Amino acid sequence: MIKQALTPRWLGFLALVLALVTAFVMLSAWQLNASISNRVYADPDKDRVRAYTEVMKANAPLIARESDTVVKATGSYVPGSSYLVANHYDGDQRGYWVVSQFVPEDGQQVELATSSATRSIAVARAWVATADDVPADPVGKITVAGRVVPNEAPVRSNSLEGEGERVLGSVATAYLSNLWQVPLYSSILTAATEVPQGEELLLTDEGTIVADATIIGAHENVRPVKPHQVEDASFNWLNIFYSLEWIVFAGFALYLWWRMLKDSVEKQEDPAQYFEYDGEYFKDEESGRYYYWDPADQKYYFFDEVPGVTTSTSLGVSNPHYRA
Incomplete structure (x- = not known):
């Protein structure tokens, strides 16, 4: 999984996720600060x-x-x-x-x-x-x-x-x-x-x-009339809830990246669990990707390729359907 995570595609995806996480953490900090911004202390x-x-x-x-x-x-x-x-x-x-x-x-x-x-x-x-x-x-x-x-x-x-x-x-x-x-x-x-x-x-x-x-x-x-200075050390609990909510969003973004990476690795390790294909399939040792033989086209295709999109691979193009 680490090897796949260090590929340009997944590193780019991770950079996007980290940017979102940073924004979510900043929004959380802003909400936390808003929860105490109206506090009043004696001067x-x-x-x-x-x-x-x-x-x-x-x-x-x-x-x-x-x-x-x-x-x-x-x-x-x-x-x-x-x-x-x-x-x-x-x-x-x-x-x-x-x-x-x-x-x-x-x-x-x-x-x-x-x-x-x-x-x-x-x-x-x-x-x-x-x-x-x-x-x-x-x-x-x-x-x-x-x-x-x-x-x-x-x-x-x-x-x-x-x-x-x-x-x-x-x-x-x-x-x-x-x-x-x-x-x-x-x-x-x-x-x-x-x-x-x-x-x-x-x-x-x-x-x-x-x-x-x-x-x-x-x-x-x-x-004599001797009022004390008005003080308020209370929290705005709604803002605190929003602050925690943004942290949950940040954690979910990281989890989503990890889950998608894990699914991608598992698809490569056992494509039969993710694609409708009952025939024999093979593993390309150089790339670690699985491919299969299409008797109709008389060509080999990688399982994870997008249909109708020509790639630089020599095996051809195909994308078998996911299992229902």
């Missing part, structure tokens, strides 16, 4: 406090690589602007977010139809256990710091039975912009800590917010 650099203008852009959505970044802004809350947003958790305790309009002191001025306004930030400034625990709006100039998170999916507001008109279904800046009648950045700043004017944020040497930092007016049922 320590996102925990370092930076200016809100580095992450929150006017008229632009929050991009994935900037989400969960900790920022700070100095400005003031608008009294009476607070809304509750239902179904938010602190640990395993269900409650509300208190979302308020925050006007940064260095905010962008936006020209409206009849006036101008400072682009504001929707700040989730506290988590509260019940709707009766809403803290008073902090007055004066405030510095607030926390993670920037994306908008939540829109949920119909003022439809939560028994919750009241100041309770919303989700934090969607497009809806809040209509409620407050001001332009907003299209992401939410969660308040992990806030301090009044004249005080400095409590930060570590690495520039991150200290673990026990809190907000103004915090108590047992009023707590």
Whole structure:
């Protein structure tokens, strides 16, 4: 079999098969990489406090690589602007977010139809256990710091039975912009800590917010909003299945080459098992191929030759039929 495998015909066939195998392995590697391409890992650099203008852009959505970044802004809350947003958790305790309009002191001025306004930030400034625990709006100039998170999916507001008109279904800046009648950045700043004017944020040497930092007016049922960075270390099992499937295809291509080579060798060693011929046949010692005598043509023919195709052999041309 090795001797036949080293002939030009079978080496050429093998080269074609190896090219296919290489392509299949590359496709398998691509699918395997796709199975983990959407993984998200915590980035320590996102925990370092930076200016809100580095992450929150006017008229632009929050991009994935900037989400969960900790920022700070100095400005003031608008009294009476607070809304509750239902179904938010602190640990395993269900409650509300208190979302308020925050006007940064260095905010962008936006020209409206009849006036101008400072682009504001929707700040989730506290988590509260019940709707009766809403803290008073902090007055004066405030510095607030926390993670920037994306908008939540829109949920119909003022439809939560028994919750009241100041309770919303989700934090969607497009809806809040209509409620407050001001332009907003299209992401939410969660308040992990806030301090009044004249005080400095409590930060570590690495520039991150200290673990026990809190907000103004915090108590047992009023707590800062401290979401963790979103992480996802899961696999896409469908891509892994496809990856294994391409490996199976590669193995099948190699098996097909070996099986065809084996069949070719066996046809030469015992042609009677593959061809309909009941007469006597002979072996050509020089080539190792079997041939037979055709009494109709009065010629010898090799068993494995193609009918109607003239070859360079001196025995003639024939291709007896395969056995059914």
